[in-house]
Amino acid sequence: MKPILLLNLLLHLLWFCNGQSCSEQQEAIKVLRQVQKLLTEHETSYLRGLRALHQRLTQLKDQLLKGETKENCPRLKTPRHGRILGGKLKVGHELHFLCDHGYRLVGSETRTCQKNQTWSGEPALCTGELASVTNTSFLQPAKCSSFQGTQHCTCEPGYLIQPGALCQDVDECSMFQRNAEAKICVHECINTAGSYYCICPEGYVLDPHLNTCQDTDECSSEQNSCPGGSLCVNLYGGFTCVQPECPKPKQNTSYVKTSVQQCEKSPCLMGSKSCLEAPHSISFHYIALQSQLPAPRVLFTMSAPRSLGDSQRFTITRGKGRGLDVRQAGRHRWELVLNKTVSGPAEIQVDVEMAETSSQSFPGKHIFSVTIYVSKYSF
Structure with missing residues (x-):
């Protein structure tokens, strides 16, 4: 506040002085430069304080968010062709999974956030009618061509040619999964149009090359929440x-x-x-x-x-x-x-x-x- 009052006084002094008769003009200019420097320093200090305050607020926000995350379960992905009901991730809260029309749910319909910050049940997937035993909905026209009056029809991989120039999906899961020696998935097989895929239970990750389930070592990561001394x-x-x-x-x-x-x-x-x-x-x-x-x-x-x-x-x-x-x-x-x-x-x-x-x-x-x-x- 003092620099501002001094600046006003100097401005009035310079206003009444002319360049030839006012003997204090040069001295006033020197003081004015000092005031300018002081104001610049005040402005720099003010901006530095604002930046420090902004950084501190950001740190406090990150700490609060980090603390809240530790008490929550990880966010689950919405299944394809489905949706999740409920959004709270705190311990004791439930998430419910629904599939769109024409698809059926594989896995847990409801999963609860447990005290160790993991979800109960198994991952939810929406598979639709493509996993049915009859597979009648997996029909598509064959690719046909004529040569010298003879028609030749072919199907894409994963389909078999049927009468009427139709291609029907091969249900690999029904063909192989029931036989323990010929299983194509170590856990569960989901048939899809022209192919299939494997899923693993919670606590495992899928090896897509071998279709096997590899155990997840929660103790070597930050996924466990064991208290100190345990x-x-x-x-x-x-x-x-x-x-x-x-x-x-x-x-x-x-x-x-x-x-x-x-x-x-x-x-x-x-x-x-x-x-x-x-x-x-x-x-x-x-x-x-x-x-x-x-x-x-x-x-x-x-x-x-x-x-x-x-x-x-x-x-x-x-x-x-x-x-x-x-x-x-x-x-x-x-x-x-x-x-x-x-x-x-x-x-x-x-x-x-x-x-x-x-x-x-x-x-x-x-x-x-x-x-x-x-x-x-x-x-």
Whole structure:
């Protein structure tokens, strides 16, 4: 404000002075230049402040949008020849899928945003009458030509010539998909006019060259939302968050968590036999399997984490009768073996105790706590 008042005063001074008689004119011009410089600096500072304020507002907006995105499920694509009812992506909200007239829905009609920011159900597709068994709607005229009074008719690939110079679509899905040895899609086949395409369940991506479904490793990306201190376990078709806990204190025996997957026994009180005989440590292991895998199959290899005794013995203490067994694979190495085919979805828990024999001290023990997640899919 002061520079403006000073500028007005100088302008009045210059107005009443003429170039010959006013002795203060030169001094006024110098001051006027200083005022101009000061105003320029004020203007520059003002614009710089505006830019800084704009950048800060943009950062706050991005942070708010980013925070909102973390609480939402990813936006789903509208199926071709269909539409989506509902637009909220927050946890607990539903989306409903409808197909246009003449098309039918394949997949989940309703999908719900779950707490782990993934959608329930399977992707929705609109396939229309092209997936029908009869395929009578897949008729088109053949391409015909006449040569020396004889008519020759041909069809495009994926069609068969029919009487009346018509081409009928070949339903590849009906021809091959029902035969396990000749399946053209590992999961689901959708017939189309003159061709077909394969789709995969949620948690998989399609390999279009081999028509197979490849599992998506959610734990190696930002798709999982496991809280801090927990472990992300990738499964076939999804993932789960685990947070193993140490056994509660019992009979003067307590454990301390030394890592996400390991518990160590605290020092025993003098003369506490029950504490001395308890396992020295417990480790937690997680295995993902496809359904209907051939057996026998080695699932997990165990080795003695410490060597206090003369020899080791491995025994299943929990989960007996689930088609699992242990066998020796070396001097200090044993294997957990699946002896029978298992169908999913299923969750199997088994504890394997490693005991060291020694004639001079209490035997050392270690517990391998193994959880097996069997997918409902065979791929």
